[in-house]
Amino acid sequence: MYKEPASFKLDIESGVIEDSKRLVRRLSDMKGYFVDEEAWKELVEKENPVVYEVYAVEQEEREGDLNFATTILYPGKVGKEFFFTKGHFHAKPDRAEVYVALKGRGGMLLQTPEGEARWIPMEPGTIIYVPPYWAHRTVNTGREPFIFLAIYPADAGHDYGTIAKKGFSKIVIEEDGEVKVINNPRWKA
Ligand SMILES: O=C(CO)[C@@H](O)[C@H](O)[C@H](O)COP(=O)(O)O
Numbered sequence: 001m002y003k004e005p006a007s008f009k010l011d012i013e014s015g016v017i018e019d020s021k022r023l024v025r026r027l028s029d030m031k032g033y034f035v036d037e038e039a040w041k042e043l044v045e046k047e048n049p050v051v052y053e054v055y056a057v058e059q060e061e062r063e064g065d066l067n068f069a070t071t072i073l074y075p076g077k078v079g080k081e082f083f084f085t086k087g088h089f090h091a092k093p094d095r096a097e098v099y100v101a102l103k104g105r106g107g108m109l110l111q112t113p114e115g116e117a118r119w120i121p122m123e124p125g126t127i128i129y130v131p132p133y134w135a136h137r138t139v140n141t142g143r144e145p146f147i148f149l150a151i152y153p154a155d156a157g158h159d160y161g162t163i164a165k166k167g168f169s170k171i172v173i174e175e176d177g178e179v180k181v182i183n184n185p186r187w188k189a
């Protein structure tokens, strides 16, 4: 009736959690996500890099229980746009989440269902509270892997559909050697 308490080993340098479930997202898995589709196609054909890896420890989808996962988001760009995670609402949209940045540099785009966006920079030690109802995507704005831990309700689930179709209302680019958060030219409210 009681679950057995458990501990896990996180390698802070690599972001890998031992005995977890590994998921790999390559650039080819992200068709339609980046603004510059020509640059996306070229890079997919050239090297199809791994954009991010996730190491997750997940329970059955039950209210009250918790999952956690590290993400290793690699440095890179498609055109001017920095590499990012797909981004999602939770399938149960009122489920919140906590992110803890461990290594590298980046940030989080958050967005309401109405398309109002926020950008929060992240560096090692940054803790982000993702409130209920906000979609979230992380972006690597640095030159080394950006690694963070996320803790989320076991019954949160993922709803990728809306973001896959519409994206975020803001994008994060490098221009004149600077990180800029600008309006997404393809955004339709
Ligand atoms: O927010 C969560 C879980 O709710 C993170 O563990 C992400 O799942 C991970 O950073 C990959 O990003 P996505 O591909 O899921 O957007």
Ligand SMILES: [Fe+2]
Pocket: 088, 090, 097, 136, 152
């Ligand atoms: Fe999430």
